[in-house]
Amino acid sequence: MNGFEFQCGTKMIFGKETELRVGEELKKQGATRVLFVYGGSSIKKSGLYGKVVKALQDAGLPFDELPGVVPNPRVSLVRKGIALCREKGIDFLLAVGGGSVIDTCKAMSFGVYYDGDVWDLISGKVKPGDRRVPVADILTLPAAGSEESDSCVISDETTHTKTGFGSPLMRPVFSIMNPELTYTLPPYQTACGSMDIMAHAMERYFSHTQNVEMTDRVTEAILTTVIHNLSVVLEKPDDYAARAEIMLCGTWAQNDMTGCGRAQDWFNHGLEHQISGFYDIAHGAGLAISFPAWMEFLCGKEECIPRLAQYAVRVWNAEMNFDNPEETAREGIKRLRGLIKEAGLPLTLSEAGVGKEKFEEIADNMTNGGSHTCGAFYAFTRDDILTLLEMMA
Amino acid sequence: MNGFEFQCGTKMIFGKETELRVGEELKKQGATRVLFVYGGSSIKKSGLYGKVVKALQDAGLPFDELPGVVPNPRVSLVRKGIALCREKGIDFLLAVGGGSVIDTCKAMSFGVYYDGDVWDLISGKVKPGDRRVPVADILTLPAAGSEESDSCVISDETTHTKTGFGSPLMRPVFSIMNPELTYTLPPYQTACGSMDIMAHAMERYFSHTQNVEMTDRVTEAILTTVIHNLSVVLEKPDDYAARAEIMLCGTWAQNDMTGCGRAQDWFNHGLEHQISGFYDIAHGAGLAISFPAWMEFLCGKEECIPRLAQYAVRVWNAEMNFDNPEETAREGIKRLRGLIKEAGLPLTLSEAGVGKEKFEEIADNMTNGGSHTCGAFYAFTRDDILTLLEMMA
Known part of the structure; x- marks a missing residue:
């Protein structure tokens, strides 16, 4: 066995209907303005979108939305999200979806505090700093493991490049995991x-x-x-x-x-x-x-x-x-x-x-x-x- | 499977000679005055005591000592440690030993911020608050698992009562684990x-x-x-x-x-x-x-x-x-x-x-x-x- 360091402080909130607790948990973690990031219509069809909106409203948390994350998530949307975070004064990112959505939030999370283009961080040209907008998620697809991992993978659709970066600070603050959300x-x-x-x-x-x-x-x-x-x-x-x-x-x-x-x-x-x-x-x-x-x-x-x-x-x-x-x-x-x-x-x-x-x-x-x-x-x-x-x- | 919450943010620093990094890690975690808590002569015989002292000195960290932890650790020493923490303005507890030493620190950790007698917390009469002196450890005995657990067990030697309490905030901030320290x-x-x-x-x-x-x-x-x-x-x-x-x-x-x-x-x-x-x-x-x-x-x-x-x-x-x-x-x-x-x-x-x-x-x-x-x-x-x-x- 080699020597190692290991630390994973993500809080796992696991079980039926746990998604209903997202508002209260975000508030407990200090959120005051949230960006709700997701993919397409599937969370609207399933009713999850409405539950999240209600939970945020019930907690009295103002939020903005960033839909449109696709599989092999794109740096263009990450850039759009960073601009939105700065404009709206977002202090918590909520990913609702699978690895693509969470990874998009993770890249934005560090990008907000980086003056240059976020691809510098993603490609490894520049090391991520020690400031980031915290990320939480409601997981709908068990696969990437991004709900506790310290890394993310993003694609540049213009150059066909898919690469990733990581930081010990990149692990989500909490992850809500309700297996029922994966039935569909x-x-x-x-x-x-x-x-x-x-x-x-x-x-x-x-x-x-x-x-x-x-x-x-x-x-x-x-x-x-x-x-x-x-x-x-x-x-x-x-x-x-x-x-x-x-x-x-x-x-x-x-x-x-x-x-x-x-x-x-x-x-x-x-x-x-x-x-x-x-x-x-x-x-x-x-x-x-x-x-x-x-x-x-x-x-x-x-x-x-x-x-x-x-x-x-x-x-x-x-x-x-x-x-x-x-x-x-x-x-x-x-x-x-x-x-x-x-x-x-x-x-x-x-x-x-x-x-x-x-x-x-x-x-x-x-x-x-x-x-x-x-x-x-x-x-x-x-x-x-x-x-x-x-x-x- | 029942629903659950799980969170364990302890940083595990594992491998040969990792104990030499204790000073720098404490400093990184914000310590300014440390209480070094241990049992008896065994860490002096093994040379670990000297290494810890040197690591703390090299990091420029002032510290006080509290030796004398025994197996089935006693509330009397916990009380003594709490008084010492208050008197010296301790802001980090370093346990060097096994579960008894770590548990002593954990109980002190919350006791410092409780006005009454610490046995109220240990016995469950009063719930621990959300303030505590952070705890780190160098583990010398793999057994109790206290190096990452959220609970501790303390004995009242006058009444033959052994009981414990816990809190999500009780997990050590970091644990240094060098298997070589367990050879003896x-x-x-x-x-x-x-x-x-x-x-x-x-x-x-x-x-x-x-x-x-x-x-x-x-x-x-x-x-x-x-x-x-x-x-x-x-x-x-x-x-x-x-x-x-x-x-x-x-x-x-x-x-x-x-x-x-x-x-x-x-x-x-x-x-x-x-x-x-x-x-x-x-x-x-x-x-x-x-x-x-x-x-x-x-x-x-x-x-x-x-x-x-x-x-x-x-x-x-x-x-x-x-x-x-x-x-x-x-x-x-x-x-x-x-x-x-x-x-x-x-x-x-x-x-x-x-x-x-x-x-x-x-x-x-x-x-x-x-x-x-x-x-x-x-x-x-x-x-x-x-x-x-x-x-x-």
Whole structure:
């Protein structure tokens, strides 16, 4: 186990009808003027919009609205929100939605106190300062884990660049999590969200750091819980218990508790950010394509086999083949692909309508034209990435 | 899963030599005058005392000292510390030690801002306010989990009363955790600490709340990790990796993450507080005696068998006997007793030098003279407690 620092002070308010408490909680946390940020019509259709408005009014909290957040959230809206915050004297941001909405608020949060263009912060050119407008959220999509994480991902739609930044001050002050709000998620979005949760767990799990028994086991707990409950909610979308388990897993997979004391990988997220920068593909769908292929690629790398085999045994209940652990590893991949297929997610780029035309550019972007490698569990060269992309095709 | 709120903002600073950063971290957190609280000579023998003094001096932080904390920490020292804080204008408490030292600081922390006697707060007569002197710690004994918990336990040595109180503001601001500092713990104290950690996990695990899959699995992760690594450190006290796992388990078992959304029990802690109020017995040793006996008692209660069997299968790798799950449950208890014995802890009160003379008084205290029951997973009557105490004798 490596040395580490960990701090996550987000208050989780979890359970039925907790969204009704948003006004009182914002007030308790010192809000005096709120910007209510959301996506499109779905929260109006579901009635959540009206409940939030009423809760804010009942608490006597003046607020403005910023709708229009889209998946792979855009820096243009972040800029608009920053201007609005300054103009209206906003002192609390309320995100109502999934990771895209929360990430938009997180970027605005620091952007308000930065004199230059917010892309300087997002792209890492300038470090975020220690002032920010606090963020809270009502989560409607368990996936990104942004409700407790200390980072955000934003896209520049003009340059097809998707990147992110973080700060210990970026974690939301509180997150309201009512599993009932996720009943209406369509099966595809539910599956994409669960795949994202699993990916967050796996990005941390695949590590060469020795003696990480506890974080291994907690990660396995998250993975087995998501796997079981995804199957349940695909059958029965309004199963409260299963929705609750997935929601809790989404938070714990990404608040970095399971990353304590270990090297993390993040190759697959990097690759997916490239792909969804060029193509209109859901983040979870991209991860569903890349992760099993990445594992399959690593079956050819001796040093990666033991952990892939442990994953197969402990997460997928595969039998350990002591004479041929690679076979065990491959059994785990097979079972992961089985779940992905059952969940209606794509297994290849072509299924997702993604062609080969950007492969070279993606490999270049990830390796700075071939001069760097990418990934910690295995360091991919430019050629490795091209091989992997062909495997994903 | 029940609704819940959870928030734990303690910063964990974990790893080798992290104690050297205590001065700079206190300063970063706004300390200007520190009270350095500890137990006896052990931190002087180990050299930790000198390192802390140097770190405080290097940071230019004036400090006063309060030594003399004993196991089952006493309200008399808490009172002395409160007077010292007021006299010296202390604005940060630094606990260096285990749960007794941290709990002493936690009680002082709120006592400083309370006009009456601090026992009013400890006994629950008066609710703690929202002002407190912040607490930080350097942990030397993984056991109580006080380094992240929101509660403390204090004894009144004049009345043999051991009780506690809590507040969301009671969690330490930061905790420095260097597993190397636990190398010198004697085997008996190491075993008592691990038993306490396991007890914190089990007090939450034994619950009738349905659909608690994720917190079940994380609790099982903690238990299996402690069980494995306790055996390792008893063989090799300076095994860094194993000491690190136990330390991390101690924190996660008691910061209440695993208690999210479920009814908790706490009967065994209540019973142990009674016993150690009357007798000089280590907290972990008391729990080692009571927990397996409590489980054995519950083997006679139909409604408790399924969870006891799950515990046996998932934590102790027992085979599930579908025709007779009680037998599976008993196998789990047998294996728990095996570990307790291997660790050199007592299995009966007589082994620990505790007689039967206080049985009636203990049963009275726990049930208010027989008018109440005690415990959530199973509600013990006065007679049940007497039966259990005979089983523990």
